[in-house]
Amino acid sequence: MADRDLRTEQELATIRIWLIETYGIEASLSPLQGEHDLNYRVSAADGQEYLLKLHAAGDADELEMQIAVLEHIAAKDSGLPISRTFRDRSGGVTSKIELRGPRTARLLAWLPGDIWAKAPLRHMASAESLGRLLAGLDRGLEDFSHAGAKRLYAWDIGRADMHACHVELIDGADKREAVQAILEHFSSTVLPRLASCPKQVIHNDANDYNVLLDKDGVVSGLLDFGDMVETWRVIEIAVASAYALIGSPDPVGTVAALAGAYHQVNLLSEAEVELVFDLVKTRYAVSMCMAAKQIRDNPENTYLLVSQEDVWRELNRLQGENRAIAIARIRDACGFAPIPHAAAVVRWLEKNAHDFAPIVRPSVKKPKVTVCDFSAAGPEAARWSSLDAAEAEARIMAQIASEGAAFGIGLYGEDRGIYQGDAYETAIEGARRSVHLGVDIFAPAGEPVSAPFAGKVAYIHDDAVAFGFGPTVLLEHEVEGGLRFWTLYGHLSRNSVAKLAKGQAIAKGEVFAAFGSADENGNWAPHLHFQIVTDHLGLAGQMHGVGVRDQWQVWREVSPDPSVVLGLSVPVSVIVPRDKAFLVRERHRRIGRSLSIAYSATPLKIVGGEGAYLIDEDGTRWLDMVNNVCHVGHCHPRVVKAAQAQMQRLNTNSRYLHDSLVEYSRRLAAQFPDPLNVCFFVNSGSEANDLAIRLARAYTGNRDIITVDHAYHGHLSSLIDVSPYKFAGKGGEGQALHVKVAEMPDLYRGRYRYGDADAGRKYAEDVRSQVAVLAADGRRPALFFSEGILGTGGQLSLPERYLREAYAHVRAAGGLCLADEVQVGFGRVGSHMWAHELQGVVPDIVTMGKPIGNGHPMAAVVTTEAIAASFANGMEYFNTFGGNPVSAEIGLAVLDVIRDERLMNHCRVVGDRLMDGARTLAGKHAIIGDVRGHGLFNGIELVRNRETLEPAARELDFVIAEMKRKHRILLSSEGPHHNVLKVKPPAPFSAEDCDRFLDALDDTLQRLSV
Known part of the structure; x- marks a missing residue:
């Protein structure tokens, strides 16, 4: 051992001298593992680290290929975490060194992180990051070609058929049988389908010793390009998945996560996606064949035996997965329909539903149906399995009878994992199944069962031995275009099923079975389990009746909602709640990534609201300080009741006469002085502002708009044009020719500041300047846009007389003036109903x-009779939903609550308390630069230096995150520099809520300064 250590030290000394001579680097060295090459971690004196690889004499093409690929990737995508090659003093990418014989040396960039095999990982997140990296790498390699990659390589699983001769070398009949079956399936099914898939050079060895992870389990590097080969691209995913899933609690989920992430960066075809699962198993089969061959050639290498334990264990786990479900899950992860033809089945059912025969024919002509509550979350949830047959039947039948119903319904999508007992607690395909895939119809034993449409008996199965359930029948239906699907009928009478034969034709409406009794159905109350099946997953008559909650998007395509067949007057399905990660993925896929998510790093799943609080899925209450939409409080009972009552009576458009619409327009107009007395009703603030532009142009005959810098007035195209916050920001198209932008009147960091009594007039001078610019071009303004307090500008209170002066300049030029009260109206400012009243002005349009x-989608425009009359030019104005009776009743209820609960005064009192408290904190924390606002519309601006006013945007991000994490308070940022803490809670925000916020802010700022 001493001689060996001495040799190592001598070698390290030789390398250190060589490094100085060849690269000019003085460094310490740490030997690393390597199968063929000598590898060292090089720690240079200047702190930089490198990887030194000393290649033994061998395949020159292979080494040259590794060198070429790194150069290629560096030129194509320098952002990939791939080693970069450093050139020696002579400019070469390789050098020569004598160490245990002649070697070729390469000096590479050191990649941080721990190897996957030894790093703390999060299987799904780690797999996703690996998928994205490999996708980026393969995109960069699409046009890479090299002679060294065109080799016939034993580790190319695209050539798995060449290993058939090694199967007999594998120890163990069960292993040989499994590998033989996989290789035969590869040759007969996989290889022919690969022929249509794209080929290119791939890395081909993203194993758990070649992938590096950072402390968060995210891939930080990819090593060793020695296994590169030109083959089918999809093999890259299969090889990486074979290692990524090792030890994962959900192996198929890990494969799906990796493939889905890959697909986001580098699009896969459906054919490729459908081959991934089989190719992962093929990789394991090839690994076992290769190991068997190597052990035969090198029997003393016991390490190979140990490593194969992992391979066999993981292959066994994959063999236990249902292949059809596995492929469906991978398809889903890549954005393809899990069951390709499922949508066509549903469309056929919906198209032909009018012609279906009833499955159960109740004795009364107009049957009533009662929905049986099986939800384990409900307060009356029943554990029917704990009852004996007579009691269970009596319980359900009593419920049916009490409703005067002919039969009862158990819902599709309900969680059945608790009440149905041990049979549904078992793990199938590695996951617990609990969500009901069919509808249960409860009726007395012997009730006839009919076919809703023609078919034939495909499978008959009796669960008497396994679970004590009655027989199950699957009818097969082939409809137009060769489309096939099945309907499943469970818990039938054995006597009724005994007459059936496989292949027997069943006509539409034909009675072919009957409800089984409790004693032949596990002592359950007599009922029929009815289920649509688009793919029986190879299970035939043993098709599952419940699916996996976390895979619901797949299982609901395997068995779609049966409502379409039953056509009942009651809901027979429920929405299955899903976790946040799934909801984020589906939002991105179905709704689009442009719709942002609050707290995207740790999003909230909100399921309820009350007053100033939001309630998440776990029952946690979050103090909501940013939602001015639910102005009178989340789910205010009076508003909810008004909506419900009117919905039960009528909801239609405003072309019909209705008292509520006229009463609401009277009540709303009464909140404004004359001459603002005509109302237009729309559905959103954006629609309101768009209509205001049309009104102004009709009245003035002008087209140009003047807006305030950094303002936001809505998402319609016409309003993006007058919203500098949007058109001058990321993705914006710049200022339109018909728009002029006035200087933002910022008393804190603008040209004219606090203490300047004439600041309002001075800022309004820029409005006059914009009018002059238009006049110089022979144009005049149609409309001047401004809020009473500037929201996106940073919750800015306007300087005294600003609007008075600005309005005068615009009106003198023939333009109209608009007050945008979408954010700040309805008493929020405390002293007035409308924020523009703080300026002592009367706008032309509000x-x-x-x-x-x-929270109900409604909005309004209030203007003068003269302006409204100019708009009545012969073109009818109509808004389908604007002013409907339900919206009118909701609007009236909101006005009533503001009045009766004295919310305007409440906003003033609590708002003063909040701003006084925030100013006190400003005396304690220098980072608070300004506190401003009116009532409960406030801004707290953070700065790093009160003299230079350097924005503290990063610090505000910390404050917002910590207020959420530690104090369960929801806040947001605002302003051009994203350094203003935005405060605009629901009006019921209490004094106690205020004090809680101030204490939490004090605590957070204290920790920020430490």
Whole structure:
């Protein structure tokens, strides 16, 4: 051992001298593992680290290929975490060194992280990050070609058929049988389908010793390009998945995560996606064949035996998975329909539903149906399995009888994992199945069962031995275009099924079975389990009746909602709640990534609201300080009741006469002085502002708009044009020719500041300047846009007389003036109903939205009779939903609550308390630069230096995150520099809530300064 250590030290000394001479690097060295090459970690004196590889004499093409690929990737995508090659003093990418014989040396960039095999990992997140890396790498390699990659390589699983001769070398009949079956399936099914898939050079060895992870389990590097080969691209995913799933609690989920992430970066075809699962198993089969061959050639290498334990264990786990479900899950992860023809089945059912025969024919002509509550979450949830047959039947039948119903319904999508007992607690395909895939129809034993449409008996199965259930029948249906699907009928009478034969034709409406009794159905109350099946997953008559909650998007395509067949007057399905990760993925896929998610790093799943609080899926209450939409409080009972009552009576458009619409327009107009007395009703603040532009152009005959810098007035195209916050920001198209932008009147960091009594007039001078610019071009303004308090500008209170002066300049040029009250209206400012009243002005047009309906989509424009008359030019104005009776009743209820609960005064009192408290904190924490606002519309601006006003945006991000994490308070940022803490809670925000916020802010700022 001493001689060996001495030799190592001598070698290290030789390398250190060589490094100085060849690269000019003085460094310490740490030997690393390597199968063929000598590898060292090089720690240079200047702190930089490298990887030194000393290649033994061998395949020159292979080494040259590794060198070429790194150069290629460096040129194509320098952001990939792949080693970069450093050139020696002569400019070469390789050098020569004598160490245990002649060697070729390469110096590479050191990649941080721990190897996957030894790093703390999060299987799904780690797999996703690996998928994205490999996708980026393969995109970069699409046009890479090299002679060294065109080799016939034993580790190319695209050539798995060449290993058939090694199967007999594998120890163990069960292993040989499994590997033989996989290789035969590869040759007969996989290889022919691969022929249509794209080929290219791939890395081919993203194993758990070649992948590096950072402390968060995210891939930080990929090593060793020695296994590169030109083959089918999809093999890259299969090889990586074979290692990524080792030890994962959900191996198929890990494969799906990796493939899905790959697909996001580098699109896969459906054919490729469907081959991934089989190719992962093929990789394991090849590994076992290769190991058997190597052990035969090198029997003393016991390490190979140990490593194969992992391979056989993981292959066994994959063999236990249902192949059809595995492929469906991988398809889903890549954005393809899990069951390709499922949508066509549903469309056929919906198209032909009018012609279906009833499955159960109740004795009364117009049967009533009662929905049986099986939800384990409900307060009356029943554990029917704990009852004996007579009691269970009596319980359900009593429920049916009490409703005067002919039969009862157990819902599709319900969680059945608790009440149905041990049989449904078992793990099938590695996951617990609990969500009901069919509808249960409860009726007395012997009730006839009919076929809703023609078919034939495909499978008959009796669960008497396994679970004590009655027989199950699957009818097969082949409809137009060769489309096939099945319907499943469970818990039948044995006597009724005894007459059936496989292949027997069943006509539409034909009675072919009957409800089984409790004693032949596990002592359950007599009922029929009815289920649509688009793919019986190879299970035939043993098709599952419950699916996996976390895989619901797949299982609901395997067995779609049966409502379409039953056509009942009651809901027979429920929405299956899903976890946040799934909801984020589905939002991105179905709704689009442009719709942002609050707290995207740790999003909230909100399921309820009350007053100033939101309630998440776990029952945690979050103090909501940013939702001015639910102005009178989340789910205010009075508003909810008004909506429900009117919905039960009528909801239609405003072309019909209705008292509520006229009463609401009277009540709303009464909130404004004359001459603002005509109302237009729309659905959103954006629609209101768009209509205001049309009104102004009709009245003035002008087209140009003046807006305030950094303002936001809505998402319609016309409003993006007048919203500098959007058109001058990321993705914006710049200022339109018909728009002029006035200087933002910022008293804290603008040209004219606090203490300047004339600041309002001075800022309004820029409005006059914009009018002059238009005049110089022979144009005049149609409309001047401004909020009473600037929201996106940073919750800025306007300087005294700003609007008075600005309005005068615009009106002198023939333009109209608009007050945008979408954010700040309805008493939020405390002293007045509308924020523009703080300036002592009367606008020509006022727009409202958000708080007007307390979360219901409604908005309004109020203007003068003269302006409204100019708009009546012969073109009818109509809004389908604007002013409907339900919206009118909701609007009236909101006004009533503001009045009766004295919310305007409440906003003033609590708002003063909040701003006084925030100013006290400013005396304690220098990072608070400014506190401003009115009532409960406030801004707290954070700065790093009160003299230079350097924005503290990163610090505000910390504050917002910590207020959420530690104190369960929801806040947001605002302002051009994203350094203003935005405060605009629901109006019921209490004094106690205020004090809680101030204490939490004090605590957070204290920790920020440590």
